[in-house]
Amino acid sequence: MRPILECRNLTKKYRNFSALSGLDLTLGKGEIIGLLGPNGSGKTTLIKLINGLLTPTEGSVLISGLAPGPESKKLVSYLPDRTYLNRHMRVREIVNFYMDFYKDFSREKAFSMLDSLDIDQRARLSSLSKGTREKVQLVLVMSRQADLYVLDEPLGGVDPAARDYILHTILTNYSEDASVLISTHLIADIENILDRVLFLQKGQLALNATVDEIRGKHGKSVDTLFREVFKCWQN
Amino acid sequence: MPWNFDDDRPIYLQLMERIRHDIAAGVYKPGDKIPSVRDLALDAAVNPNTMQKALSELERAGLVHSQRTSGRYITDDRTLIQKVRKELAEEHICQFLRQMQHLGFSNPETLELIEKKLEVQNHETDS
Numbered sequence: 545m546r547p548i549l550e551c552r553n554l555t556k557k558y559r560n561f562s563a564l565s566g567l568d569l570t571l572g573k574g575e576i577i578g579l580l581g582p583n584g585s586g587k588t589t590l591i592k593l594i595n596g597l598l599t600p601t602e603g604s605v606l607i608s609g610l611a612p613g614p615e616s617k618k619l620v621s622y623l624p625d626r627t628y629l630n631r632h633m634r635v636r637e638i639v640n641f642y643m644d645f646y647k648d649f650s651r652e653k654a655f656s657m658l659d660s661l662d663i664d665q666r667a668r669l670s671s672l673s674k675g676t677r678e679k680v681q682l683v684l685v686m687s688r689q690a691d692l693y694v695l696d697e698p699l700g701g702v703d704p705a706a707r708d709y710i711l712h713t714i715l716t717n718y719s720e721d722a723s724v725l726i727s728t729h730l731i732a733d734i735e736n737i738l739d740r741v742l743f744l745q746k747g748q749l750a751l752n753a754t755v756d757e758i759r760g761k762h763g764k765s766v767d768t769l770f771r772e773v774f775k776c777w778q779n
Numbered sequence: 780m781p782w783n784f785d786d787d788r789p790i791y792l793q794l795m796e797r798i799r800h801d802i803a804a805g806v807y808k809p810g811d812k813i814p815s816v817r818d819l820a821l822d823a824a825v826n827p828n829t830m831q832k833a834l835s836e837l838e839r840a841g842l843v844h845s846q847r848t849s850g851r852y853i854t855d856d857r858t859l860i861q862k863v864r865k866e867l868a869e870e871h872i873c874q875f876l877r878q879m880q881h882l883g884f885s886n887p888e889t890l891e892l893i894e895k896k897l898e899v900q901n902h903e904t905d906s
Contacts, residue, residue: 576826708781708824715820718827736781736790736825756789756829765786 546609548573548692548723549594553603556589556747563589564747566603573691574720576737578766579727581744582774587727588625590744591696594725595622608691618647621690623698627681631670635663635680642684654687661709675702679710686713693724699733711737731767741766743773781824790825794833797823802842802853803864810855813843 547570554567564586571577579587592598593605596612607616629638639654658665661679669677678701685693693714699707707730714724715737728734735755743751750773751758758766784793801807813819816834820827834851837843841859845851854860879889 574828711824712821715824715827718817718820736784736823736829739826739828755826756791756832759787759789763787768786 550606555602557601562747575739576724578738578741585744586747619691621685621688621693623685623695625696634668636665648689650687657683695726699730735766791829791832803867807853811853813851
């Protein structure tokens with residue numbers, strides 16, 4: 545079976561600074577994967593490389609065997625860390641906009657999720673709160689039938705109830721044929737729905753293990769382990 | 780309602796325990812069909828592969844069995860369910876005794892306390 549994501553010696557340098565160095569990583573189908581690491585550890589760099597927004601300095605990244613480009617973008621549904629949508633558009637117009645762009649987009653799914661989140665389709669994005677705009681964007685991303693969902697911090701800006709809804713949506717949407725890569729700092733919120741976690745540290749892969757492997761081996765949750773590994777001060 | 784989990788142990792083990800407990804307590808009756816992996820995972824708010832692993836382990840222990848086309852069922856082996864019930868009871872008792880010993884009660888003292896408590900409870904139900 546062809547891996548959904550394959551990174552070989554993936555490296556991104558900004559002048560002398562290595563944002564990502566020599567990353568080797570293979571992800572299969574049907575997994576929900578947490579991409580974890582402190583600020584500046586390379587999470588967003590990796591995500592941008594997957595989505596073709598950055599080009600590698602060295603090495604390669606393949607999505608179902610394809611280099612990032614128009615063909616790979618048909619397979620990847622990407623939630624960026626900031627919004628790129630036109631704020632003057634209404635929610636319904638944006639949904640139609642996505643319909644035009646992506647063959648695998650389901651308008652019904654989008655409207656049904658917007659309804660459950662109580663978001664008015666007629667509202668302009670500019671009139672919505674920051675958290676609500678983030679919800680709209682997540683709805684758009686999850687309404688596609690993609691092979692790989694790449695979510696860059698989908699939980700940070702929204703309230704706890706909406707977080708639960710997002711996690712529920714990810715679980716409802718789960719398919720053996722698709723994988724979900726989620727970068728977040730809210731580990732405790734997300735831990736139970738993950739198969740596997742990746743710890744990035746200074747642009748390198750510090751850990752790649754399943755949640756239950758970590759719990760079995762260390763006798764502690766992923767959240768606790770993270771806090772220990774990346775502790776910011778000494779007692 | 781998401782299920783609650785301890786932080787220090789694998790999630791699939793805790794899922795197994797919970798379902799095992801539900802079988803022993805009669806929440807699931809012998810021969811009952813159990814919900815799909817997907818529905819159980821959604822109910823517990825856990826990863827479907829983790830739920831799958833828990834169910835496979837329960838299958839291996841003989842507590843559930845799957846029928847190729849129609850899904851998973853609770854065992855109708857009542858002797859096995861009784862055995863699980865007794866095992867769980869014993870675990871609870873051991874845990875309780877450990878806590879009482881920790882508080883400095885000897886086993887005869889603990890027994891005496893239990894008997895007193897039961898007497899009071901019996902009076903209450905009588906009246």
